[in-house]
Amino acid sequence: MEYVFPTYARYPIDIVDGEDVHLVDSQGQQYLDFTSGIGVCSFGYSNQLIKDSVDTQAGKVWHTSNLYDSQLQDQVAAKLVEPGMLAFFCNSGTEANEAALKLARKASGKTKVIAFNDSFHGRTYGSLSMTGNPGIKEGFFPLVPSIEFADFDDDAALTQVDNQTAAVILEVIQGEGGVNNAHADWLQAIETKAHQVGALLIIDEVQTGIGRTGTKFAYQNYDLHPDIVTLAKALGNGLPIGAxxxxxxxxxxxxxxxxxxxxxxxxxxxxxxxxxxxxxxPEFLTAVQAKSKSVWAILKNEIAQQSIVTAISGQGLMIGIHLDEQVNVEDIVKALQQDGLLTLSAKHNTLRLLPPLVMNTEELTTGLTKINQILSQFAQTKMEAKS
Ligand SMILES: Cc1ncc(COP(=O)(O)O)c(C=O)c1O
Known part of the structure; x- marks a missing residue:
């Protein structure tokens, strides 16, 4: 690519078509998609209801600004929020987190924010400042002040949340940071401490939300009561929207x-x-949970048994396969591409899977079988190289 800033390390694959849960590149190669465009196209590439809804709107008016009332915004907000909550619509996850940071500081009158190591909240200044990945901040200092980091799923974090704290921001399962789970009792203790000191709990559901873990919001699996929730990715199934x-x-x-x-x-x-x-x-979410059960049985009984797999994390159809240092996850991703399966990587040498939620169990099994075969081949090669 000649005319575009080289901000992304792109694979040499140009996807030009998609149907259901399959993608086709410019060379005609077909892929089963275990990425959903990084957790976006959960309803796949041929969802008729989404197409019809967008087509109908495209035939009327596309944009009118926020100077005027919007029944459509209110209608979508009503479907999105839990009782007692309001929505603000924006265009991306990073913008949703910017809005959350601004609202938390203004509403609380305080500035200190606690965020977590290995978190990812976006690339604009506020959201980047709350992101626990030093590598992606290099060259961009000074960042937004008064944001402090704690270790995820570690009780030491509780002491950092004090009367000065405006907000605590977290993903209940860290996505980009390596698909890292937290214990329910730790998440609940963070919420309790935040509320004791008058701090707001912000839960970033940009990657985990809209059914990815089997519930509408992942926090519902942990009996949490956030003050602010941020969303984007799957909310528009590919059209840019954040909330x-x-x-x-x-x-x-x-x-x-x-x-x-x-x-x-x-x-x-x-x-x-x-x-x-x-x-x-609820029926759709029950189906996601049922498919996830079959997927996790294969993950536990087959993939976790591979010698190069150190752990498997995640929930529902958000999956992290952690690989040992003998292999590089990028080599696995590329080998799977050649085998017709698109997957993702995440921090800490993690193979990340975010298949469309509409994928059926047979297709999910096909993808997992490919992964198992490639991992087995890599394990074999490593063993041969050692002996
Ligand atoms: C948890 C989380 N928050 C925020 C973002 C940023 O969203 P966007 O890329 O839409 O700005 C991401 C993107 O990967 C994410 O995973």
Whole structure:
């Protein structure tokens, strides 16, 4: 690519077509998709209800700005939020977290924010400042002040949350950071401590939300009660949309003129989100949980047995296969591409799987079988090289 900044280490694959849960590149090679465009296209590439909703809206009006009322925004917000919460629409996960940071500071009148090592919240200044990955901050200092880091799933974090704290921000399962789970009792202790000291709990559901872990929001698996929730990725199934959801009592801190964005809540993205949320029914989520059960049986009984696999983490259809230092996860990703399967990597040599939630059990099994075979080949090669 000649005319685009080289900000991404891209694979030499140009995807030009997609159907259901399959993708095709410019050379005609077909792939089974275990990425969903990094957790975005959970309803795959041929969802008729989303297409119809976007087509209908495209035939009317695409964008009107936030100067005017939007029944569509209210309709989507009503489907999205839990009782007692309000939504602010934006265009991405990083923007949703910017909104959360601004709202938390303004509403609390405090500045200190606790974030976690290995977290990822985005690339704009506020969200980058809350991201626990020093490598991606290099060259961009000074960042936003008063953001402190603690270790994830570690009780020492509790002492860092004090009366000065405006907010604690976390992913209940860290995605980019290596698909890292936290214990339910740790998450609940963080929430309790935050609320004791008058700090807001912000849960970043950009990657975990919209059914990825088998519930609408991943925090629902842990009996948590966040003050603010951020979303993006799967909410629009590929049309750009983000959302910050916050408790109704925070509304006075986000009055007219306090925050905004031209494209936020634009009608095309909202039309996609509307159809996504209509399909995120209890029956759909039950089906995701049932498929996940079959997937986790294969992960535990077969893939975890491979000598180069050190652990398997995640929940539902958000999966991390942790590899030992004898192999480089990027080599596995490339070998799987050649075998017609698209996968992702994450920090700490983790093979990350985010298949579309509409993928059937047979297709999920096909992908896992390919992964098992490639891991087995790599393990064999390593053994031969050693002996
Ligand atoms: C948990 C989490 N938060 C925020 C973001 C940033 O979202 P976006 O890339 O839409 O700005 C990401 C992106 O990967 C994410 O995984």
């Amino acid at each position: 910050m959801i916050g408790k109704q009592e925070l509304a006075s801190a986000f009055g007219p003129g306090s925050h905004g964005t031209t494209f936020g809540g634009n009608k095309l993205s909202l039309a996609a989100a509307d159809a996504v949320l209509d399909q995120l029914t």
